[in-house]
Amino acid sequence: MPATIRDVARACGVHISTVSRTFSAPHLVNPETRGRVLACAEHLGYRPNKAARALITGRTHNIGLMVADIANPFFPPLIKAAESQARHRDYHIFVTDTNEDPSVEEELVHALAKQVDGVLLCSPRMSNSLIEQLSREVPLVVINRQVTGLPAVVMDVGQGARLAIEHLTGLGHREIALLSGPRGSWTSREIRRAAGAAARAAEATLTVLGPNPPTEDGGQSMADQVRRAEVTAVLAYNDLMAIGLIEGLDALGIRVPQDISVVGIDDISLSRLTRPKLTTVATPTAAAGRTAVDMLLQHGDDRRTTAQVTLQTELVIRDSTSPGPHCPAGPGSTAAAALEGVAS
Amino acid sequence: MPATIRDVARACGVHISTVSRTFSAPHLVNPETRGRVLACAEHLGYRPNKAARALITGRTHNIGLMVADIANPFFPPLIKAAESQARHRDYHIFVTDTNEDPSVEEELVHALAKQVDGVLLCSPRMSNSLIEQLSREVPLVVINRQVTGLPAVVMDVGQGARLAIEHLTGLGHREIALLSGPRGSWTSREIRRAAGAAARAAEATLTVLGPNPPTEDGGQSMADQVRRAEVTAVLAYNDLMAIGLIEGLDALGIRVPQDISVVGIDDISLSRLTRPKLTTVATPTAAAGRTAVDMLLQHGDDRRTTAQVTLQTELVIRDSTSPGPHCPAGPGSTAAAALEGVAS
DNA sequence: CTGAAAGCGCTAACAA
DNA sequence: TTGTTAGCGCTTTCAG
Numbered sequence: 264m265p266a267t268i269r270d271v272a273r274a275c276g277v278h279i280s281t282v283s284r285t286f287s288a289p290h291l292v293n294p295e296t297r298g299r300v301l302a303c304a305e306h307l308g309y310r311p312n313k314a315a316r317a318l319i320t321g322r323t324h325n326i327g328l329m330v331a332d333i334a335n336p337f338f339p340p341l342i343k344a345a346e347s348q349a350r351h352r353d354y355h356i357f358v359t360d361t362n363e364d365p366s367v368e369e370e371l372v373h374a375l376a377k378q379v380d381g382v383l384l385c386s387p388r389m390s391n392s393l394i395e396q397l398s399r400e401v402p403l404v405v406i407n408r409q410v411t412g413l414p415a416v417v418m419d420v421g422q423g424a425r426l427a428i429e430h431l432t433g434l435g436h437r438e439i440a441l442l443s444g445p446r447g448s449w450t451s452r453e454i455r456r457a458a459g460a461a462a463r464a465a466e467a468t469l470t471v472l473g474p475n476p477p478t479e480d481g482g483q484s485m486a487d488q489v490r491r492a493e494v495t496a497v498l499a500y501n502d503l504m505a506i507g508l509i510e511g512l513d514a515l516g517i518r519v520p521q522d523i524s525v526v527g528i529d530d531i532s533l534s535r536l537t538r539p540k541l542t543t544v545a546t547p548t549a550a551a552g553r554t555a556v557d558m559l560l561q562h563g564d565d566r567r568t569t570a571q572v573t574l575q576t577e578l579v580i581r582d583s584t585s586p587g588p589h590c591p592a593g594p595g596s597t598a599a600a601a602l603e604g605v606a607s
Numbered sequence: 608m609p610a611t612i613r614d615v616a617r618a619c620g621v622h623i624s625t626v627s628r629t630f631s632a633p634h635l636v637n638p639e640t641r642g643r644v645l646a647c648a649e650h651l652g653y654r655p656n657k658a659a660r661a662l663i664t665g666r667t668h669n670i671g672l673m674v675a676d677i678a679n680p681f682f683p684p685l686i687k688a689a690e691s692q693a694r695h696r697d698y699h700i701f702v703t704d705t706n707e708d709p710s711v712e713e714e715l716v717h718a719l720a721k722q723v724d725g726v727l728l729c730s731p732r733m734s735n736s737l738i739e740q741l742s743r744e745v746p747l748v749v750i751n752r753q754v755t756g757l758p759a760v761v762m763d764v765g766q767g768a769r770l771a772i773e774h775l776t777g778l779g780h781r782e783i784a785l786l787s788g789p790r791g792s793w794t795s796r797e798i799r800r801a802a803g804a805a806a807r808a809a810e811a812t813l814t815v816l817g818p819n820p821p822t823e824d825g826g827q828s829m830a831d832q833v834r835r836a837e838v839t840a841v842l843a844y845n846d847l848m849a850i851g852l853i854e855g856l857d858a859l860g861i862r863v864p865q866d867i868s869v870v871g872i873d874d875i876s877l878s879r880l881t882r883p884k885l886t887t888v889a890t891p892t893a894a895a896g897r898t899a900v901d902m903l904l905q906h907g908d909d910r911r912t913t914a915q916v917t918l919q920t921e922l923v924i925r926d927s928t929s930p931g932p933h934c935p936a937g938p939g940s941t942a943a944a945a946l947e948g949v950a951s
Numbered sequence: 952c953t954g955a956a957a958g959c960g961c962t963a964a965c966a967a
Numbered sequence: 968t969t970g971t972t973a974g975c976g977c978t979t980t981c982a983g
Contacts, residue, residue, distance in 0.1 A: 265744060267960060276968050283962060295968055310744055314658050314667075314721035315960035323658075327717060333686055333702070339678035346704055350711075357701035358677070360690055370705040374669060377658035377976095378722040400609060400654055417814075508879075519971045536854075538882065584731040611976055622954045627978060637952060659976035663959045721960095 266307040270470065278346075286311050318375070324356050326559060327375035327382035327401075328366065335503060336398040336531040337548065337564045338385065344552035345383065352560055363445060363476070365389040370569065372516035377399045381559040388447035390545060405558045407432035408449035408552055415571045417574040420450050423544035423576035427498050427526045428458050429577055430542070432465035435590030436524060438497035440489055440509065443473030444500035450498055452466070454528070458498055470494060470557075479507035486511025495523060495587040502534045502543055506509060509537070509583065511536035530579055539582035545575045610651040619647040626664060630655050661721070663927050670903060671719035671745075672877035673728035676703040681892065682729065682877040685750075686898030689727065696904055699722075707789055707820070709733040712936035713741065720745045720803055725903040728752070732791035740801045748903045750895055751792035760916045763935050764872060765801035767888035767920035771842050771870045772802050772924055774886070776809035779934030780840035780868060784833055786826060786852065787817030788844035797842055798872070798903065802842055814838060830855025839867060839931040842910060846871035846878045846887055853881065853927065874923055883926035890943060891918045 272279040277300065284292045285300040292300070303309075317323040326349055332339045337554050347358045357379060361368045365388045381402035389393060393570060397403065405415040431439055441458050444451030462469035470492050475481040482504030489497055489508065499505035505527030509519045519525050519539060523551050527534060530545035554572055628636045629644040636644070647653075659857035661667040668729060670693055674682045680749040690700045701723060704714045709732045719726050725746035731738060738754050741747065749759040775783055783803050805815035814836050815849075819825040826848030833841055833852065843849035849871030853863045862871050863883060871878055898916055900914065917934030 269960080279960090280962080280971080281969060283960095284969090291968075296968080308740075308743055310717065310720065312662075312721050312960050315662055315975090316962075317975095318656075318662060318960080318977090319962045321975085323722070325722065329703075333677070334680075334683035335677075336680070342677055342704065343706075345705070355703065355715060356672075357703060357719075357722075359699065359701060360686065362687075362690070371699060373654065374657070375701075376654065377656050378667070378669065378701075396652075399652055459645055498962070506880075531875070536850075536881070559776070613976080623976090624978080625953060626954080627976095628953090631978070635952075642954080656976050661959095662961090662976080663978045665959085850953090949975075 265310040267312070270307055271300065271304050274298050274307060277530050287352050318471065323378060323380050324353060324359055325350040325379040326556065328356050328358045329361055329371055329382060329384050329387065330358065331361055331363050331386045331388065336533055337501065337529045341385065341548040341552040344549035345556050348556040351555070354560070356363055361388070363388060365447060369393060371438045372397045372401065372485065379459040383555045383559060385404050386448065386450065388445065402559060404416060406555050409571060412569060414558045414569045414573065415420065415479065417571065418551055418574045420544070420546065421453045423528060423578070424454040424498065425456040426546055426578040427463040427528070428461035430580065430584065431496045431498070431526065431587070432441065432467050433463070433522060434524065434584060434586045436587035437467045437589055438494040439467055440470045440492050440497045442474055442475055442478045442485055442493040442497060442499040442504050443606040444475065445475045454500060477501050477504060477505065479503050482507025483511035487513055489523070490515060490517060496584070498526045500528065502529045502531045502541060503539055505543070507531065507557050508535055524584040524587065526584060542581045542584040543579050544576050545579050546576050548573055610653040611656070615644065615648050615653050618651060619644050626705055638769040648723070667722060667724050667830065668697060669701055669723040670900065671723040672700050672702045672729065673705055673715055673761065674702065674729045675707050675732065677702065677707055680877055681845060681873045685729065685896040686710065688893035689900050692897040698898070698904070706860065707732060709791060713737060716741045716745065725900045725906070727903060730792065730794065732789065746903060746906055746933060748899045750899050756913060758902045758913045758915070760895050760902065760918065762890040762895055762918045763920050764888070764890065765797045767872060767890065767922065768798040768801040769805040770922040771872070771888055772805035772811070773842045774843070774924065774928065775868060775870065776806070776811050777929060778868065778930045780931035781811045781933055782838040783811055784814045784816055784836050784838040784841045786819055786829055786841060786843040787815055787846050788819065788821045789816045798844060810879040819844065820865055821845050821848060823847050826851025827855035830859055833867070834859060834861060840928070841867060842870045844872065846873045846875045846885060849885055849887070850877065864927050868928040868931065870928060885922050886925045886928040888920050889923050890920050894918055
């Protein structure tokens with residue numbers, strides 16, 4: 264039904280290749296002819312068929328971005344940054360949501376494969392071997408995960424987890440729980456590894472509770488187990504879980520940070536709005552989105568560039584942590600004051 | 608680089624059409640041959656090129672979904688519902704974010720055009736005439752807007768706004784402000800129209816403040832103007848603005864609901880978490896997502912079906928509204944108690 | 952059941 | 968500067 268290049272050529276009395284050039288290499292066609300072609304095209308409502316063009320050029324100028332859960336406020340800043348970076352480079356981003364489901368992830372890579380020039384895999388849950396296999400079908404950049412041989416941009420949650428644990432032990436906490444994330448999450452493994460090491464170094468006990476769905480409900484429903492674990496502080500896999508946990512504890516009559524300190528990871532905007540405001544590890548999500556787009560696009564020019572970029576994280580101390588039973592400055596002081604006590 | 612249908616045919620000693628059939632019409636090929644083809648394909652890592660297939664069949668089995676702002680928590684439930692509905696019908700959803708920018712919207716429709724079988728336009732900001740024009744390029748279903756000749760699913764925010772105003776006037780409020788939404792928003796116009804009518808019917812004054820960006824910041828920065836408007840109640844274009852406004856008022860020392868009542872629209876999950884919990888108009892976002900997918904897909908079979916579906920909204924009374932100065936039950940009673948007073 | 956041939960809408964050498 | 972030709976990877980008649 265829509266007009267094709269041939270319709271325009273006919274209506275205009277030129278060959279189809281002239282029409283083609285008018286749109287893909289205008290400088291190669293006589294200005295006068297170009298004007299006529301453009302007029303005919305306009306008149307017929309002609310639009311180049313991007314799919315057909317891609318079939319021959321191999322370039323769609325689209326990028327796929329797969330996220331684990333579009334409802335998680337962690338992702339939008341990353342998506343927005345990727346979009347803006349892509350737009351600068353004359354590309355468009357197609358976002359897909361995998362529902363935290365590995366099999367959906369695979370299906371979606373296939374669906375995206377020839378509609379985009381590459382896919383950004385954000386926090387994928389599938390196996391390394393599957394990712395490697397899929398990377399033969401379409402260029403891949405992995406975010407929040409390391410897969411040998413594939414370009415990746417990771418946020419250093421290990422370092423973040425270490426900072427969080429050091430913050431807690433510095434406040435005098437010795438019994439700490441870790442609410443781990445979903446099965447298959449590289450980030451969750453990193454956090455666990457680094458938090459474990461940091462706890463050991465400070466001679467604190469780390470109790471791992473999980474795996475858990477990385478959602479508010481996931482955190483909320485762990486409140487009871489946290490209470491039974493008899494810890495004085497908790498590090499959660501992400502802010503959503505931390506916020507859910509705080510609500511759950513609240514329902515149990517346990518106060519944060521007076522009774523239990525809670526630290527999240529991500530620094531989503533919501534963590535500034537809750538009461539208490541959440542102490543958390545800020546991850547550079549926007550930078551990650553931008554970097555991933557850049558890596559994908561330069562990867563096309565230069566096949567050997569499979570660098571793995573690591574972005575730093577930082578601890579943001581707010582109101583959900585306070586001194587524990589073994590605090591050198593004594594309980595009752597604020598988190599900040601306690602820190603100073605430790606530092607001196 | 609990736610294997611094509613021809614590679615498989617050669618490796619297998621059959622014609623390419625046999626390979627084609629093996630994947631697109633397996634019942635038409637001898638089980639034995641089929642097995643051999645499948646084995647070769649597997650071995651070569653062959654995957655049918657969906658773009659090439661689409662070029663000839665005209666079907667991509669993908670659906671585009673354009674939202675105004677992916678960071679707005681209003682959209683994820685709609686997106687999730689659309690995805691799940693699409694998956695049931697063997698389709699995939701590609702989400703794009705327009706950043707509330709009409710020109711980006713147009714660009715994205717073109718980018719999606721031949722990569723998807725249709726586009727769901729969610730709260731588009733562009734002009735009706737442009738939407739109509741784009742609908743000749745790719746099948747469109749409009750959500751939260753009415754465009755003559757195009758299938759649409761709208762949530763009845765007009766009715767919702769009326770309920771909200773009636774709730775406020777029932778509580779004795781006579782000076783009400785409306786924080787309107789962004790320019791170009793059909794929803795905002797509907798709200799304004801309906802709220803205006805409802806206020807008139809109740810002999811209340813409605814002061815329209817706006818247009819505003821439909822974000823938390825948009826609401827927060829209006830706090831001062833709301834104060835100067837000397838109203839006792841506010842209806843906001845959406846929950847995000849309502850929540851932002853409450854924060855802004857809080858910073859000004861104005862208490863909600865004691866000093867000013869605030870009502871939002873959407874019932875995003877966040878509105879249950881804030882203090883005070885937000886009174887709001889619940890919109891059936893999930894149903895809208897599902898319905899839009901259904902309409903797009905059946906629209907293919909049956910060209911004349913350009914129905915416009917309207918989904919009902921309902922008022923959810925929480926803690927951000929309380930009796931105003933003219934309340935029949937007298938100020939100081941709770942919203943619920945006041946309502947009973949009105950009913951009797 | 953399988954092969955041959957045409958063609959989806961477009962681009963890219965190569966000639967003219 | 969323009970037309971000619973070949974073909975991207977696939978599906979789909981139509982014969983055999």
